[in-house]
Amino acid sequence: MLRPPHKRYHHLHLYAFSGTHPALRDLPDPDFIGCWEEEDLTVLFFHREKPELPSWVEKNFGLSFELSARVPFEEWGEGRQDLKPFRVGSLTFTPVWDPQPGALLYDPGVVFGSGRHPTTRLMLQALWELWNHKGPFREVWDLGCGSGLLTLAAAKLGARVRAVDRNPLCVRLTRHNLSLNRLDAEVKEGDIREFLPLEADLVLANLYKGLLLDLLGLPSFQRARYYLLSGFNTTMEKEIRMALEAGPFKILKRYQKEGWVCLVIRKS
Ligand SMILES: C[S@@+](CC[C@H](N)C(=O)[O-])C[C@H]1O[C@@H](n2cnc3c(N)ncnc32)[C@H](O)[C@@H]1O
Incomplete structure (x- = not known):
């Protein structure tokens, strides 16, 4: 950072x-x-x-x-060209070198979460809309927090957020980004599977297909009320949907951007 x-x-x-x-x-x-x-x-x-x-x-x-x-x-990474402030609902995110009144500041660092990737944007959009239709949510888990943009958003909206990443650099950067905004969350280092079962109102999981498939099949992952899933594209979506159909899940909404998909799930 x-x-x-x-x-x-x-x-x-x-x-x-x-x-x-x-x-x-x-x-x-x-x-x-x-x-x-x-x-x-x-x-x-x-x-x-x-x-x-x-x-x-x-x-x-x-x-x-x-x-x-x-x-x-x-x-570097998922792309960092021309990083500038962006808005999702009433939340504005801005790189730390371009402060804006009322905006959430973030240092993009070198880990995933520059704010440019479609999956991050879809997750933020879905979080904002779900929060307004079904929220507020008290307990939120951010699985694979990267630079912490989803953690910042959920904490700003008023949730008690727990975040985890196996990459220590992500843990440091997420803590740093929280402190830039005087927000609180518990940020833990380790593999997501070490923190199961997840007791949460909402689970944010922008991961990758293989890990999502593993998690969706675990009863200890199936205990939250709502889930936002991303990190897979349209060609991988069928496998994710099959795993959801095999479990206690109902798809409420689908978002797509540049071939990437985000699904809003409710436990049925
Ligand atoms: C696609 S990035 C998402 C980052 C951020 N949530 C966002 O939406 O911008 C996925 C993150 O998950 C982390 N990750 C991948 N597998 C993990 C695992 N098994 N346990 C914990 N973290 C993991 C990676 O280190 C990476 O930071």
């Missing part, structure tokens, strides 16, 4: 290593953006080139250097 003196992102300098080490999650360098850990891989992100970093990490933490790259911020 951004720390002084950096006010926005330009180029990302990435350094990938085999192995992980907890000390690498918080490096005391103002150019440090974050540490992405995925299974046995660590990727360190900086605003500037760090030529000494590979040997320093190898020597002090025992990880082995794999590769480095320089990537324009706009080309």
Whole structure:
């Protein structure tokens, strides 16, 4: 995430290593953006080139250097070109470098959740509309919170939100984005399956097809009142619908944008 003196992102300098080490999650360098850990891989992100970093990490933490790259911020991940304020219902979201009166500020960081991806937008739209037709909801889970945009929205609407992500960088960024807006939520690090059964009025799950199929089949996942599901496209939708039909679920509404789908589900 951004720390002084950096006010926005330009180029990302990435350094990938085999192995992980907890000390690498918080490096005391103002150019440090974050540490992405995925299974046995660590990727360190900086605003500037760090030529000494590979040997320093190898020597002090025992990880082995794999590769480095320089990537324009706009080309990273799900796309970060031209990030600007956007509105969903009465909620406005704006990148932290472009504050607007009354808007929810967010640092997009380098994890999923820049605000540009159709699935994030569909989830926010569906959340806003469901909240107005069937809400308010007291207990909301955000499964796979990424940068935390859905968590921010649900917390702003007044829910008690619990969020989880297995990527520690997502957990840090979601907490940071909550604090930028003086909002509260419990943000937990781990695999979603560790937090089952979910007792909730509403579950937000913008994940991926395989994980959604696994979750939908678990009785411990089937205890909430409403679910918003996304992270799959029109070609994957049939499998998701079959899994829903096999469980205690009723589809209330469907949204689609650029080939991506979001389903609003009620437990039947
Ligand atoms: C598509 S992103 C959605 C991010 C955010 N909710 C949004 O809508 O913009 C999915 C997120 O789920 C997380 N994730 C994937 N599998 C997970 C698992 N098994 N347990 C916890 N988090 C997981 C990923 O790290 C990623 O941040």
